[in-house]
Amino acid sequence: MNAWSVEGVVSHVDGFRLGPVDLELAPGRVVAVLGSSGAGKTTLLRTLAGFLPVRAGRIVRDGVDLTDRPPEERGLGYVPQGLGLFPHRTVERNVSYPLEVRGRTDAIARSRELLERFGLAELAHRRPARLSGGELERVALARALAGEPDLVLWDEPWQALDVEARHELGRVLEELRETDRVPVVVVTHDPSLAFSVADSFLVLRAGKVALRGDAATMLAHPSDAFLARFAGFENVYDRASLERGRPGSLAAWLSERAGTDGVAFVRPTPKAVGDPHGAWEGVVRSARPTPEGLAVTVRVDDLSVALRLPPPPTGVVPFVGARVRFDVEEKSVLALGPPASAPRGTLQ
Numbered sequence: 427m428n429a430w431s432v433e434g435v436v437s438h439v440d441g442f443r444l445g446p447v448d449l450e451l452a453p454g455r456v457v458a459v460l461g462s463s464g465a466g467k468t469t470l471l472r473t474l475a476g477f478l479p480v481r482a483g484r485i486v487r488d489g490v491d492l493t494d495r496p497p498e499e500r501g502l503g504y505v506p507q508g509l510g511l512f513p514h515r516t517v518e519r520n521v522s523y524p525l526e527v528r529g530r531t532d533a534i535a536r537s538r539e540l541l542e543r544f545g546l547a548e549l550a551h552r553r554p555a556r557l558s559g560g561e562l563e564r565v566a567l568a569r570a571l572a573g574e575p576d577l578v579l580w581d582e583p584w585q586a587l588d589v590e591a592r593h594e595l596g597r598v599l600e601e602l603r604e605t606d607r608v609p610v611v612v613v614t615h616d617p618s619l620a621f622s623v624a625d626s627f628l629v630l631r632a633g634k635v636a637l638r639g640d641a642a643t644m645l646a647h648p649s650d651a652f653l654a655r656f657a658g659f660e661n662v663y664d665r666a667s668l669e670r671g672r673p674g675s676l677a678a679w680l681s682e683r684a685g686t687d688g689v690a691f692v693r694p695t696p697k698a699v700g701d702p703h704g705a706w707e708g709v710v711r712s713a714r715p716t717p718e719g720l721a722v723t724v725r726v727d728d729l730s731v732a733l734r735l736p737p738p739p740t741g742v743v744p745f746v747g748a749r750v751r752f753d754v755e756e757k758s759v760l761a762l763g764p765p766a767s768a769p770r771g772t773l774q
Contacts, residue, residue, distance in 0.1 A: 432448060444633045456599070500577075501575055505578070517546060518538065578609070629644070661693065670728065690759075702751065
């Protein structure tokens with residue numbers, strides 16, 4: 427069946443405490459692990475892989491307790507940051523390595539199958555130094571799959587890749603989940619990857635689970651500024667900066683609606699230049715075209731506010747130095763920080 431269960435897992439490393447963490451990893455499902463730097467994302471992957479000991483809780487696969495098993499007995503593939511490819515080995519020999527150490531006589535044949543699958547056959551005899559970033563990621567994933575794992579752990583696969591390489595790697599990940607039916611836990615800072623492939627999200631904050639659930643849960647209950655920006659909110663402010671606002675200002679108005687960690691809201695639509703309507707007024711600092719319309723940044727007292735004018739523009743288009751007015755719908759304002767009763771959905 428290949429179903430994994432992470433039950434109240436706690437881990438310690440260099441004074442840092444992770445957990446307790448609970449996860450249900452079903453075949454073919456992808457869980458994206460999110461959080462700012464130092465939140466514990468890589469620590470979680472290394473604990474699941476067996477590189478760090480479990481201090482409390484347990485890790486179970488199909489009813490079998492793997493908590494104290496060494497990495498080589500857990501039946502998983504691990505792709506770390508930096509990928510860990512051997513520079514002196516060819517692509518083919520990198521992929522075959524996990525099978526070679528197990529004494530498999532079909533190591534080379536199996537590696538060639540994976541190279542064909544991931545479009546790497548023509549690069550079989552190259553060494554890593556002669557590969558692009560996207561090619562290196564595919565080699566690392568092929569090596570992780572060589573041993574036919576029951577779980578794939580992937581740490582920052584999109585790091586430093588160009589747009590085309592990200593697209594290629596996204597297709598590889600989609601094929602992995604659909605063809606191999608292997609559950610995947612992926613750490614990422616890339617919203618396009620997370621929202622395109624992940625079924626569920628686990629958000630960590632200083633080693634604690636801040637939020638667990640699907641995309642709708644994450645968007646409705648951003649736990650902090652990092653998550654709000656990850657979800658696409660461009661107007662994100664902490665409580666301290668808002669409380670410095672003068673009475674009657676936009677900052678003061680937002681402060682009254684902020685949570686313990688501040689506030690976030692989507693881009694409002696600016697009025698045409700010269701339009702007297704709108705509760706707030708700012709000076710245009712920048713205006714640039716995007717596929718979604720004109721992205722405008724204005725200064726309102728001490729706040730920088732992102733606005734968007736959808737196409738086609740009407741009236742006088744905002745220009746740098748112009749004064750424009752806009753409204754912020756109260757229902758669009760989200761308070762950041764742990765709610766009184768934090769949502770806890772189960773990842774399936």
